[in-house]
Every structure is written in C-alpha cells, then in structure tokens.
Amino acid sequence: MHKASAAAVPVFKLYGETAVWPTPDLLHCESIPERSRLHDWEIKPHRHGDLVQLLYVQGGSAELEVEGVVSHVQQPALQVVPALSVHGFRFSRDVQGHVLSLALPLVEQLGAVLDSPPLARAACYPAAEQRRYLDALFDSIAEEYSTQQPGRELMLQSLISALLVWVGRRSQALAHAETQGQDRGREHLQRFTRLLESHFREHRPIEQYASELGISAAHLNALCRRLAGQSALQLINQRLLLEAKRSLVYTAMTINQVSDSLGFSEPAYFSRFFKRGSGLSPKAFRLQR
Template identity: 90%
Template sequence: MHKSSASAVPVFKLYGETAAWPTPDLIHCESIPERSRLHDWEIKPHRHGDLVQLLYLQGGSAELEVEGVVNRVQQPSLQVVPALSVHGFRFSQDIQGHVLSLALPLVEQLSTVLDSPPLSHAVCYPVAEQQRYMDTLFDSIAEEYSTQQAGRELMLQSLISALLVWVGRRSQALMYAETQNQDRGREHLQRFTCLLESHFREHRPIEQYATELGISAAHLNALCRRLAGQSALQLINQRLLLEAKRCLVYTAMTVNQISDSLGFSEPAYFSRFFKRGCGLSPKAFRQQR
C-alpha cells in the first residue's frame, strides 16, 4: 500500500462519505464486500476523527495497514482500528466479513465497565477456535442493526458490549503472554551469562549454549539483541576481550601465555582478535596502561 503524508490523508465519517452520520444510535454495520466492491476491493489510506472500527474477516484474504503496520490476513481475524489512526485495506474478491463502526461517545460509555479501554490500540486478533462464537455475534449485530424491532438500541449495545469484553480479554491475554515471554527471555539471558562465565575460554559455538538452554541459536541471538543490544557472539567476544584486558593490566603474563589461557589456537590469532576489538595490539594496550 502507498503511504501518504498526514496532511494528505482524507478524514471521513465512513469511507468515501462526508455526509452526516446515517443512524441516530452511534452505530453503523455493513458487510466488507458491500463497500469495498465499490472501490475495486481497495480502501485507500484515510482516517476517522470520531469513529472506532472493528473489521471481522470471516473468509478470503486481506492486507490490513493501520498506522504503518501491515497484517496479511488469511485466517478469521478481528482488526481494531482506533479513532484518528490512518488505515487502508486491500481485500481479495472472495472476502467475507463485517465492518462495525462505533462513534466515540458510545465506545467511551461501554468501556467504562471494563478494566482498560480495549479499542485504544490497533491490534489484529486471530479468532481461531472461537470463530463460531464470533460468526454468531456479528451475524446477530448485523441482523439487529438492519431491523427496527422493539428494544433495538438496548440489544445492539448488549451485543457490542459482549464483543468489547471479548476484545478486552484477548488484549489482556496478549499482554500476559508478552510479560511471560519477557520473563522467560530474561531468565534465558541470565543463564546464558552464567554459562558464558564458566566456559568463555572454551570458544564454544553458539549452538552449544543454545542447546543447554533448551532453545534454538536463532532464538538465543534474538534474545541477546532484544535484551542486551548485542548478538550472542558479540557477548562472547566481549567477555574474552575483558579477560584479556584484565590479564594485560593486572598480571605479568606474556601475550603468548594470555593467548593460551584464553583458549586461542595461536598468539597471532589472539593479537588480531584483540586489535579488532580494542583498536590496539595487546602490547600497545599494556604499554598505554
């Protein structure tokens, strides 16, 4: 999708419309094909000043971009589009699903009973095993919206409240999972640091450390980059370099002895390693200190 500058992004009530809100109950519901078919299955980047939208994709595929984040969806999913967020969509011609637009006053009113506002962040939630429930919920909302039966407003608010509870629960579950992953990541990094302290002289491959931790080498590298800002190999090399500096400053060991004590196959290799990491040869570093 093409990105647009904020000043060039149109602001609509509903996509392609500048008319007043079509219903008095602060809700609008339509099928995804109903509007996207009119625009060749592409909704170009735009935003709504006072609307929150929920796109429920039941079938087909879509490319959903919200605030620069693109989700390519091929499974039943629910996309939250907060107010004022720039968004654009591209749908397959066999797309099935619903678009539910909620005016901010209604969202704020219904959110007061929830622990945290579930519609303030752009998230795409996979529906997975709860598809039957979501199908029923959105079908009920669409049917109630299109008829004028007694108690329509109350029924719509009740159904949308159930939907917001679902989104709120999924949001909390995601936050909990992220916290758990962060905690496990820190635990893995701490264990890696301990293993490194015991074995850095052995020049172990990263795969061996990862195996002892019960994770892949790629996962270990990703954890090190995310939590320590460096790759696993960089951390290993830094530990070796630190020990080499300590030996050069605080002992009378020769460069050859230091090289041997740190597990290098030959002093020339150690000297190249040290100069690459420190900018000075071992001898020059010792003289400078």
Template identity: 85%
Template structure:
C-alpha cells in the first residue's frame, strides 16, 4: 500500500466525509462493505483526529495497514485503530465484517474503568476460537445501534464495555507474550556472551553458538543486533580485539605469540585482522602505549 506523506494524509470524521458527525451518538456502526464498496474496496491512507476505530473482519480477506504495519488477514481478526493513526485498508469483495467508530469522550469514559486502556496502541488480534462470541457481540451492537429502543444508550455502552474488556484482555496477553519473548532473547544473549568468553579463541562459527543455545544462526544474529547493537560476528571480533589489545599492552609476548594465543593460524592473518579493526598494525599500537 502506497505510503502518503504525513502532511498529505487527509483527516476525516468518517472515511470520505468531511461533514459533521452524522449521528447524535458518540459512536457509529456500519458494515465494512457499506463504505468500502463505494471506494472500489480500498480505503486509502487517512486518519481521524478524534475517533478510535475497531474493524472486525469476520470472513474474506483484507490488507490492514496502520502506522506502516501491514497485517494480511485471512481469518477472523479485530484491528484496533487509535485516534490520529494513519491507516488504510484493502478488502476482497466477499468480505464480511463491521466497523465500529468511537468518539474519544466515550473511549475515555469507558476506558477509565479498565486498568489498562486497550485502545491506546494499534494492534491486530486474531479471534480464533472466540469468533462466535465476537460475532454475537458485534451483531448485538449493530442491531441496538440501528433500532430506537428504550434504554438504547445504556445497552450500547454495556455492549461496547464488554468489547473493550475483550480487547483489554487480548492486549494484556500480547504484552505478556512480548515480555516473555524479550526475556528469552536476553537469556539467549547472556548465554552467547558466556560461551563467547570461554570459546572466542577457537574462532568457532556463529552456527556453533546458535546450536548450543538451541536457536538458528539468523535468530542469534537478530538478537545480537536488537539487544547489543552488533551482529554476532562483530561481537566475536570485538572480544578477540579486546584480548589482543590487552596482550599487546600488558604482556611481553611477541606479536607472533599474541597471534598464537588468540587462535590465529598465521601471524599475518592476525596483523590484517588487527589493522582492519583499529587502523593500526599491532606493532604501531604497542609502540603508542
């Protein structure tokens, strides 16, 4: 989906409309098809200044982009679109689902009752085994919204509160899962640095360390870049370089002996490694210290 510059992104009350809010309610409910079919099943990037949207894809396929993150949906999913988030959608013509737009005062009123506000960040939640529950909930909201029955406002607030509780629980589950992934990542990185400390002289390939940790080399590299700001190979080389500098400064070993102690097969190879890393030969480095 083409990304428009922020200054060129239109701000709508509802997509394609610049008129005032079309209902006295603090919410608006419609089917996905109701608006998207008028725009050739594509909602181009835009944002809402004072609306939060919950887009529920029940069936069909969709490409949902919010703040540059794209989810290609082929199963029932609920997309949260916070206020001011740039978003755009594409739908298959057989898409079934609902779009619920909530004005910020209503979101703040109902969200104040929850410990963790569930609509503050974009997220796409697969519905999985809870589709029947969400189908019933969204159908009830749509029916109550379109009818003018006694107690309508209270019923709508109750139904939306139930929906927010569902989203809040999924948000907490996602946060916990992300925390667990981060914790496992730190554990893997710590395991790598511990092994590196005892094995760096052996010039082992990254695949060796990854296998000892029970992860792939690509995963180990990604963890090192994300948590340490370097690739796994850079960390190995930095550890070798640190030991080389220590040996050149604090010992009387010859350069050949330093190279041998660090596992280099040839002194010339060590000298090339050192100069490539520092811009100096081992001899010049030692003389300047």
C-alpha cells in the first residue's frame, strides 16, 4: 500500500464522498463489499475529520493500514479507526464484513459512561472465541439500521454501546497483557544478569543461559536487545572485558594468568578478544593506566 503525505491525504465524510452526511442518523452502516467493490477492492489512504470507524472483517482476508501500522487479517478481526487517523485498506474479492461509521458526538455520548474512551486508539482486535458474539452483534446492527422499526434509535444505541464495551474490554486486556509481558521480560533479563555474574568465566553458550531461564535463545536475545540495547553475546563479552580490565589494572597477575582466570583456552585468544573489545592489547592497556 503506497504512502501518502499528510497534505495530500483527502478528508472524506465517507470514502469517495465529499457530500454531506448521507443519513439523518449519527451513524452509518454498510457491508465491506458494498463500497470496496466500487474501488476495485482497495480503499486508498484517506482520513475522516469528524467520525470514527469500526471495520469488522468476518471472512476473506484484508490488509488494514492505520497510521502506518499494517495488520494482515486472515481470521475475523475488528479494526478501530479513530477520527483524523490516516488509513487505507486492501481486501480479497471474497471479503465479508461490515463498516460502522460513528459521528463524534455519538461516540462521545456513549463513551462518557465508560472508564476510558475505547475508540481513541487505533487497534486491530482478533475476534477469536468471541466471533459468534461479534457476528450476531454486527448482524443485529446492520438489520436494525436498514429497517424503520419502533424504538430503532434506542436499539441502535444499545447495540453500539454493547460493541463499545467489547472494544473497551479488549483494549484493557491487551494493555494488561503488554504490561505483564514487559514485567516478565525485565524479570528474565535480571535473572540472566545474575546468572552471567556467576558463570561468565565458564564461557557458557547463550543456549545454556536461555535453557536455565526457560526461554529460547532467540527470545533471550530479543529481550536483551529490547531492554538493554545489546545482544546476549554482547553482554557476556562486556562482562568478560570488564573483569579483564579490572585484573590488568588492580592485580599483579601476568597476562597469561588473567587469561587463565577468565577461562580462555590460550593467551593468544584472550589477547585477540581483548583488543577487539577495547582497541588495545592487554599489555598496551596495562601500560597506559
């Protein structure tokens, strides 16, 4: 999906329309194929100045881009598109689902009773085990929207309120899971640091540290890069280099003895390791201190 500059991104009431809001309601509901087939199944980047959209992909596949974040949807999922966010979609020809557009006054009115506004942040929520519930909810909204039954406005507000509660709960669950993941990551890194402090002289492979932590080597590397800015191997080498510098500066050990104390198989290997990490040979480093 091509990028568009902010100045070039059109602002539409509904995609492809610059006319006034097409309905007296504060919402608009249509199927995904209904509009996307008119544009060869691709909705180019645009934004809405005064409405929020909820796009529910029930079947087929879709590529959903909102503010530069792309979600590749192969299973039922609900995409939240906040007001003024740049977004564009690409759908498979067999796509099924609904697009619900809500005017900001309605969003603010219904969201006021919730703890936090659930439609203020762009997010894509997999339907997962809630698929039947979302299917029934969107089908009910679409049916109620297309008819003129007594109590229609109240029923639509009730159905949309239920949908906003669902989004709000999913948003909170996602935030909680992210926080837990960050906490677990920090815990793993702290445990790795403690293990490294005890065993850095043994030149253990990363896989052994990861196994003791109960995670994969790739996961350990990813955690180290994300939370410490370096790979696990870089942290191991830094700890060895630090101990080597301490020994060269604060002890009278020979370079061969320092090499042995740090678990290197031969002094030549230790010297190459030290020069690669510090830019100086062990002897030159000791002489300059």
